[in-house]
Amino acid sequence: MIEHSDIIDENIIQEGSDVLFLLDTKRTFLINIKKGEKLHTHKGFIQNEDLIGKKYGKKVLSSLGYEFVALKPTIYDYIKKARRSTQIIYPKDIALIVVYSNIGPGSRVVEAGTGSGALTCALAHYVKPNGRVYSYEVREEFLPKARKNLKKAHVLEYVELKNKDIISGIFESNLDAVILDLATPWLVIQRAYTALRGSGCIVSFSPTIEQVVKTVIELEKNEFVGIVTIECIMRKIRVKEGATRPETLMHGHSGYITYARKAFKKSNDLKPLF
Ligand SMILES: C[S@@+](CC[C@H](N)C(=O)[O-])C[C@H]1O[C@@H](n2cnc3c(N)ncnc32)[C@H](O)[C@@H]1O
Structure with missing residues (x-):
């Protein structure tokens, strides 16, 4: 029997999830979330770990204070x-x-x-x-x-x-x-x-x-x-x-x-x- 706690919520970012970090329509970064790793951009870095357990759509700030949105990647x-x-x-x-x-x-x-x-x-x-x-x-x-x-x-x-x-x-x-x-x-x-x-x-x-x-x-x-x-x-x-x-x-x-x-x-x- 599947326990309620076993069901993975596809809207929550987990270790191993893909995330598209959007700075603006011209600058996006597609990464796979891994504990202990960082996304490095020209607008500062983002700790992967900070996203685990958060909902897709969350706004995060880079180390230099720039706002990125953590989106679920589409086929596009x-x-x-x-x-x-x-x-x-x-x-x-x-x-x-x-x-x-x-x-x-x-x-x-x-x-x-x-x-x-x-x-x-x-x-x-x-x-x-x-x-x-x-x-x-x-x-x-x-x-x-x-x-x-x-x-x-x-x-x-x-x-x-x-x-x-x-x-x-x-x-x-x-x-x-x-x-x-x-x-x-x-x-x-x-x-x-x-x-x-x-x-x-x-x-x-x-x-x-x-x-x-x-x-x-x-x-x-x-x-x-x-x-x-x-x-x-x-x-x-x-x-x-x-x-x-x-x-x-x-x-x-x-x-x-x-x-x-x-x-x-x-x-x-x-x-x-x-
Ligand atoms: C323009 S590319 C295709 C790009 C692909 N639609 C995409 O979106 O990534 C054309 C490809 O057709 C392959 N090709 C050409 N003649 C072929 C044939 N007779 N049988 C199979 N593949 C062929 C070429 O090697 C090339 O990789």
């Missing part, structure tokens, strides 16, 4: 702090990929390439606890960093990292979604079609229009339907009473997202329904 925080060995997909695009691929708890998803694992972290976060992400990466040297990023985000157990070239085969079947972020997505479309269940979703992210055109042609050839390509342009707004306006600088371009659904090929006995 883990992605932002991911170590990079490749270009990663930005959260604005990840959000759309998650919606267009319709993934949720229990979904089975194939993804390629893993790269730094930023997108993989998000996919795993949404398919847990009983779904699975099969992530293909052709370059073995990228996998250790991706594995570390997944471990830090506490989602490694929902991911199967595969050092394989996805063009040479997808070994899973009846998938809910296939998600592509690699240089030649059009070479994967036929295999993705076979691996998906009827009505399953494919989403492809590409930085250039040439890649998009080749991918869409291949989707059309392979009986995918509802093919749409979009670009998401995001502007941050600086909010200040009497002076609210968009920030002067913005990210100009990340990539295009193409999504589609698998339809079955027309059978010879196709008749109108009355």
Whole structure:
């Protein structure tokens, strides 16, 4: 029987908990709380121990008197702090990929390439606890960093990292979604079609229009339907009473997202329904 005292309150910081210390929106520090250790910043240090037993959301002062807020990290925080060995997909695009691929708890998803694992972290976060992400990466040297990023985000157990070239085969079947972020997505479309269940979703992210055109042609050839390509342009707004306006600088371009659904090929006995 579970004793009341055994239940861990997820809102209380414990030894081993992750904490995002927020100084302001541009300066945050993600650490794992360990007794006897300090977080050192240019605004002074914070003793880890002082947080144990406190609620997330607590304000603390550094040794130099600066106020930090101890927040519970979100999947967005883990992605932002991911170590990079490749270009990663930005959260604005990840959000759309998650919606267009319709993934949720229990979904089975194939993804390629893993790269730094930023997108993989998000996919795993949404398919847990009983779904699975099969992530293909052709370059073995990228996998250790991706594995570390997944471990830090506490989602490694929902991911199967595969050092394989996805063009040479997808070994899973009846998938809910296939998600592509690699240089030649059009070479994967036929295999993705076979691996998906009827009505399953494919989403492809590409930085250039040439890649998009080749991918869409291949989707059309392979009986995918509802093919749409979009670009998401995001502007941050600086909010200040009497002076609210968009920030002067913005990210100009990340990539295009193409999504589609698998339809079955027309059978010879196709008749109108009355
Ligand atoms: C832009 S990175 C992916 C970044 C990743 N989406 C992220 O958010 O961290 C593209 C990756 O695709 C991998 N790749 C390219 N062709 C591949 C293939 N045929 N099979 C598997 N991985 C491939 C590359 O090695 C590279 O790591």
